[in-house]
Amino acid sequence: MMESPVTIVQIGEGNFLRGFFDWMIHVLRQQGLYNGSIALCQPRPSGRAKLAKLRDQHGIYNLVTRGFEHGEQVERRDTIAVFSKLIDPYTGWDAFLALGEEPQLQVVVSNTTEAGLVYTPEAYEDGKPVLSYPGKLTLLLYRRYEKFGGEPEKGLLLLPCELLEGNGDLLRECVLRYAQDWGLPEEFLAWVSKHNRFLNTLVDRIVTGYPEREADDWFAEWGYSDAALVTAEPYHLFAIEGKPELDHLLPLAKAGLEVKWVPDLTPYRLRKVRLLNGAHTLMTPLSILRGLTHVREVMEHEELGSFVRRTVRDEIIPAVPLPAKEELLSYAESVLERFLNPFIEHKLEAIAMNSVSKFKARLLPSLLHDPSRHGLVLGFAALLRYYKASADADGRYWGRTFEGSTYELKDDRAALEALAVCWSRSAAGSPEELAESMLALREVWGEDLSKVRGLAESVAAAWSEIGALR
Ligand SMILES: NC(=O)c1ccc[n+]([C@@H]2O[C@H](COP(=O)([O-])OP(=O)(O)OC[C@H]3O[C@@H](n4cnc5c(N)ncnc54)[C@H](O)[C@@H]3O)[C@@H](O)[C@H]2O)c1
Numbered sequence: 001m002m003e004s005p006v007t008i009v010q011i012g013e014g015n016f017l018r019g020f021f022d023w024m025i026h027v028l029r030q031q032g033l034y035n036g037s038i039a040l041c042q043p044r045p046s047g048r049a050k051l052a053k054l055r056d057q058h059g060i061y062n063l064v065t066r067g068f069e070h071g072e073q074v075e076r077r078d079t080i081a082v083f084s085k086l087i088d089p090y091t092g093w094d095a096f097l098a099l100g101e102e103p104q105l106q107v108v109v110s111n112t113t114e115a116g117l118v119y120t121p122e123a124y125e126d127g128k129p130v131l132s133y134p135g136k137l138t139l140l141l142y143r144r145y146e147k148f149g150g151e152p153e154k155g156l157l158l159l160p161c162e163l164l165e166g167n168g169d170l171l172r173e174c175v176l177r178y179a180q181d182w183g184l185p186e187e188f189l190a191w192v193s194k195h196n197r198f199l200n201t202l203v204d205r206i207v208t209g210y211p212e213r214e215a216d217d218w219f220a221e222w223g224y225s226d227a228a229l230v231t232a233e234p235y236h237l238f239a240i241e242g243k244p245e246l247d248h249l250l251p252l253a254k255a256g257l258e259v260k261w262v263p264d265l266t267p268y269r270l271r272k273v274r275l276l277n278g279a280h281t282l283m284t285p286l287s288i289l290r291g292l293t294h295v296r297e298v299m300e301h302e303e304l305g306s307f308v309r310r311t312v313r314d315e316i317i318p319a320v321p322l323p324a325k326e327e328l329l330s331y332a333e334s335v336l337e338r339f340l341n342p343f344i345e346h347k348l349e350a351i352a353m354n355s356v357s358k359f360k361a362r363l364l365p366s367l368l369h370d371p372s373r374h375g376l377v378l379g380f381a382a383l384l385r386y387y388k389a390s391a392d393a394d395g396r397y398w399g400r401t402f403e404g405s406t407y408e409l410k411d412d413r414a415a416l417e418a419l420a421v422c423w424s425r426s427a428a429g430s431p432e433e434l435a436e437s438m439l440a441l442r443e444v445w446g447e448d449l450s451k452v453r454g455l456a457e458s459v460a461a462a463w464s465e466i467g468a469l470r
């Protein structure tokens, strides 16, 4: 484990942070711009296994970056040593809280997926770990507040990387709610609000994780194995809503990384979430139902590839509320090229997880902009068909592709149940009635989509086009 002072606490041991933020800190250190280190903590008990693997290899792991950069093919390996502490908050609760006392601590970074950055009321019992990520952060901040007597300069820079709009604001709200729930002093709440900077961020890099196909060959070549190995594309963008002066604290832009400190994140978020993530969520259900497994395979498929390109160009771009359409077109071009990166295998199965909430954030606004658009309706109809599933004895939901292979659905339980119930009654009515019953599920979509004129009929027509009711 490296020995530099702890300047960063990281909540989240997942692939993304290891292939993105941790690599950035590695770059800063390589350039002699940064002397700090990261204390890594897993947010959920299940993350323990990854921490144990990292511990076995002294916190060191490799990132292999492959793809095209400025038209040139690149393949790079970085051996990353940025972790000085690996802390399991469930077995080392006090060690976790003690991170709040680190004198040189400046930054907390996180990525706990959209599911982790939430306020879920829970009790706090002194000495016992809380489950939620914002809850843990609240108690770490409180320890810091107490240790340093509320000194303004001991406030932290909070950089949540979860793909949620206003992620920094959301994190601050959660922390303040937990602080109130647990009766922490008003002065502490004031210190949190005044002297800690919760910044909204937008991250962009395709990090595909452990490369099953190549790992063994690489390990034979390197002479050792790496259970925490990650792979990623060269492209990266970290947009942070904050003053450029903050780059003095964390000199990411100075190091030449694609990091932008901006006054307003909206254009970056809209562009990325609607086009890149939107295209992923559009292609995934139909492609899985047709038996495909990877993003590149979809883009190389004559019919499905042109379906994605057409829908992005003719339907998603016009719906993005930004004036610079030319710039959006060129961003879309670059995204579609990234999807064709021959060196990365981005699994549709991974993108499919939690597709309902992804659809709501990433595609529904485009569909509602013009519900008569063929490609978006087709994508939505495929998504509904993808959720035609039944539960097994363990409560896991399984669907079937058009050829009859099975796949497991991973999503919010209530959404899975509600959609499955509609499908189980499908024989009793027409396809339009079935579509209407699903669109009416307010608890699933956040609104009653059956009221959108013509949408249920278009969905039913799209089902017949893709042969979904077979
Ligand atoms: N992989 C990518 O290409 C990529 C790119 C940009 C953004 N992201 C974002 O990063 C997130 C994580 O992706 P990843 O590839 O690191 O996945 P991963 O499965 O490797 O890691 C997920 C992390 O989230 C934590 N987590 C999951 N559910 C949680 C919950 N309910 N509460 C608290 N923590 C929870 C896990 O413990 C783990 O630390 C994605 O949801 C996405 O929003 C990923």
Ligand SMILES: O=P(O)(O)OC[C@@H](O)[C@@H](O)[C@H](O)[C@H](O)CO
Pocket (backbone or CB within 6 Å): 163, 203, 204, 205, 206, 207, 276, 277, 280, 281, 350, 351, 353
């Ligand atoms: O990571 P998810 O599961 O939220 O979404 C799947 C992909 O759309 C996503 O990982 C993108 O590849 C990524 O957001 C690119 O920056």
